Amino acid sequence: MTKLLDGRPPAERIRAAIAAEAHARAARGAPLGLAIVRGGGDRAVLSYSRLVARLCEQVEIRAAFVELAPDASVASLSEQISALNRDASVHGILVTLPLPPPLTVRDVAGVLAPEKDVDGIHPVSAGRLLLGEETFLPATAAAVLELLRAYEVPLQGKHAVVIGRSNIAGKPAALLLLGEHATVTICHTRTVALPAITRQADILVVAAGQPELVRRDWVKPGAVVVDVGTNWVHGRQVGDVCFAEVEAVAAALTPVPGGVGPLTNMLLLRNVVQAAARQ
Ligand code: NAD
Numbered sequence: 001m002t003k004l005l006d007g008r009p010p011a012e013r014i015r016a017a018i019a020a021e022a023h024a025r026a027a028r029g030a031p032l033g034l035a036i037v038r039g040g041g042d043r044a045v046l047s048y049s050r051l052v053a054r055l056c057e058q059v060e061i062r063a064a065f066v067e068l069a070p071d072a073s074v075a076s077l078s079e080q081i082s083a084l085n086r087d088a089s090v091h092g093i094l095v096t097l098p099l100p101p102p103l104t105v106r107d108v109a110g111v112l113a114p115e116k117d118v119d120g121i122h123p124v125s126a127g128r129l130l131l132g133e134e135t136f137l138p139a140t141a142a143a144v145l146e147l148l149r150a151y152e153v154p155l156q157g158k159h160a161v162v163i164g165r166s167n168i169a170g171k172p173a174a175l176l177l178l179g180e181h182a183t184v185t186i187c188h189t190r191t192v193a194l195p196a197i198t199r200q201a202d203i204l205v206v207a208a209g210q211p212e213l214v215r216r217d218w219v220k221p222g223a224v225v226v227d228v229g230t231n232w233v234h235g236r237q238v239g240d241v242c243f244a245e246v247e248a249v250a251a252a253l254t255p256v257p258g259g260v261g262p263l264t265n266m267l268l269l270r271n272v273v274q275a276a277a278r279q
Pocket of ligand 1: 140163164165166167168169170187188189190191194207208209210213228229230231260261262264265
């Protein structure tokens with residue numbers, strides 16, 4: 001029977017550690033602060049930013065929304081982010097994506113202070129990750145590794161296959177697995193004969209954004225499968241892995257929801273604690 005890689009217990013341990021640190025700082029009059037920059041009225045952005053603010057409140061991190069005008073220019077975005085860079089009460093800056101067009105993540109990266117880049121989107125953060133140096137990791141990718149560590153999944157020498165090459169999930173997850181001495185294959189939309197590759201995986205990480213893409217015959221019996229996907233299908237959240245089929249073959253599998261997701265949010269907040277420690 002497959003083992004459930006439940007993200008909630010490790011997320012709760014991290015939450016408790018963050019809460020203790022944040023409380024200690026608040027008690028000495030130096031609370032942790034996170035600025036959440038948002039704009040454009042995208043529904044997913046609104047609900048995600050509200051969720052992050054609520055989690056911050058629960059652990060005594062001061063979250064403040066910074067609203068971008070619907071017609072915000074690169075110059076006004078730069079001005080707002082520069083002000084946050086200078087504000088000593090703001091330890092981390094989260095820019096929720098997508099931004100109102102034509103603004104892109106590149107416009108943010110050009111101005112955001114790397115020491116406040118708690119979402120790991122700055123080229124300096126990405127470069128440090130590539131070099132294997134300590135940095136702010138994109139929380140989603142960090143959550144994949146945190147989950148594998150929490151359940152003591154051996155990585156060294158294992159074949160890890162990652163589906164997805166986005167800058168926030170697939171690519172950084174692949175680099176982190178490489179850092180743990182796994183042999184890593186990255187797959188994407190142009191990969192030929194994908195199931196033949198995934199069937200070779202000891203560890204399969206799926207971050208494709210395609211509901212139930214991975215079927216039973218894509219998975220080697222005894223593999224560990226981490227499903228990053230969060231897709232809404234007929235009002236129900238489903239992953240990128242067909243849970244009902246894959247649980248019959250995988251040694252361990254993440255539920256969706258309740259796997260990678262809870263850890264992702266906590267690791268973002270842990271980056272705020274780490275940012276404050278470094279400032
Ligand atoms: P993205 O769209 O930016 O990237 C998807 C990647 O998957 C691309 O590199 C693409 O080449 C690849 N891909 C897509 N369809 C494929 C297919 N049929 N075969 C092979 N490769 C394919 O998405 P993202 O931002 O990396 O997010 C991926 C998924 O993870 C989404 O479902 C998203 O909602 C979810 N997500 C979850 C969390 C969490 O905390 N659980 C956080 C962020 C994103």
